[in-house]
Amino acid sequence: MNVLVTGGAGFIGANLCRELASRPNVNKVIALDDLSTGFAANLAGVDAELIVGSILDPDLLDDIVSGVDAVVHLAARPSVPRSLADPLASHNVNANGTVYVLEACRQHRVPVVAASSSSVYGAVPVLPKHEELPTRPMSPYAASKLATESYVLAYGASFGLPVLAFRFFNVYGPLQSAGHAYAAVVPAFIDALLRGTPVRIFGDGLQTRDFTYIGTVVRVLADAVLRKVTCPGPVNLAFGTRVPVVDLTRQLADIIGSPADIRHEAARPGDVRHSQASGDLLRELFPDVAQVPLEQGLAETVRWFRTLPEYQAPVPAERLTVEVG
Template identity: 65%
Template sequence: MKVLVTGGAGFIGANLCRRLAGLAEVERITVLDDLSTGDARNLADLPVELAEGSILDSGLLARLVTGATTVIHLAARPSVPRSLADPLASHAVNATGTLHVLEACRATRPHVILASSSSVYGDSPAPYKHEDLPTRPLSPYGATKLATEAYALAYAASFALPVLPFRFFNVYGPLQPAGHAYAAVIPAFVSAALRGLPVPIHGDGAQARDFTYVGSVTEVLADAAVRRVTSGTPVNLAFGARISLLSLKDALAEVLGRPVEAEFLHARAGDIRESQASARLLLGLFPAVRPVPLADGLRATVEWFRRSAEPVGAGHRETVPPGRPVDSSQPCRSMSTGEVGD
């Protein structure tokens, strides 16, 4: 199996490449990344071929797709606030970029796995976000991700392209950057707490998320690639956890063994109050997968931050040092086993 991972030098992509590199079925891994948010050092100890470039480069995409049996499309311009600041840039990468990827795949029809987002649901009052709910994005980012999955399913119907669109829910774990304006919740919390600062909470902290450890996400993505799993509908990639930001603060305090204070800030435009997945479709396709408990995932994330090459919060490219690999599939389990997080 020859795999092309777009966005493979980023947070989820580099963790995925590490998992793919350990599979006997995978013969070659190629990464396409423009390194705007990813970092080549995330791949330094892995047997991958890195092509630095954009998914908007049709010629480069066509060359890289040729010979690939599976394309895992993770490249994106992440973050709801970033999309509010520059909607056109988010659309160009997330919607038009996805169309370029699908068009490059149309001739040879590799298996295509794509990343959409829970943000497509908007603020639906349903307690669990299931895939049959109407989609009502509240941000340009959510709209671009809805376009991602819509184009994928249209190419499946029109050109017999085998596709599997996943809706990610607040993925977190090692290699996820902090220290910049668009940092996801958990790295922002961990970065602040390790420096002895209050964690930033936008709003009252009662808003809840379905935080999903990156090791669980890459387990599903790798299994989907090996078994060539497809779906005629998008599939939630989360397990139905409901964790408020205040509960997350307390869980981080338990991991650190000391109190963590909060700084309450104004609520942000485009933020969703409740985001909890129905995992019915996911577990039907991947019955063996089990979520990593929050305490274990937080512990692995904290450990990575502590051994990161750059000072915590110093810049937006915190990476695992070359020669100090992180195994996100095996979080530390010494205690209780009970953002692209959006």
């Protein structure tokens, strides 16, 4: 089987390429990425072909999709704050780009597994969030991801295209970048704690999230591709945990062994107050799925961060020795 991963040099995409390349039934993995938020270095040591290009290029998509057996569509312009700064750019990549991907898949009858987001639930207060709830997006990003999944499911209904749309909930783990204005909460907190700088929490910190470790996510995605799993509606990819953001900070501080200097800032527009998934449909479709406990996943993520040069402390001068021979 040959598999195309759009956004394949990004955080989730590169981890998925690594997982797919390890599966004996996968012959070739192609990562398509414009490197606007992904990095070629994420694919170092991975048996995958990187094609630098955009999902907004229909001719390129048609050429690549004609030679694969499945597509995992992860390419997107992420981040709620980024969408507030430039709503049109988020719409163009997330909505229009998805249609280009789907058109190529429709022409060549190639199944699609695609990434939506828990943000589509938005202002709906019911917990846990189950897939039959209405959607009330609170940001341009959330609206664009709702468009993504809606187009995917519509192509399945209209053209008989085999499709599966996952709603991701706060995925975290190795390769997730930090140190920029749009960093997700886990890498942003780890970065601050390792550098000894204040941890910025927007709002009171009592907002809750359902965190999902990247290893679990990519195993489910790979399984979906190999077993050709489809579903006429969206599927939550999370397990129903509910962790206050301030508690996440304390857990990370304990793992790193550094006190957290928490600085509260004004809540951000478009942020959802509480997020928690119902995982019933996920377990029905993937009965062997295993959740990685948050503490274990955070420890693995911190371990990866400590391998990066910018987080490796220099040897103190008093420990340096000079050998004279």
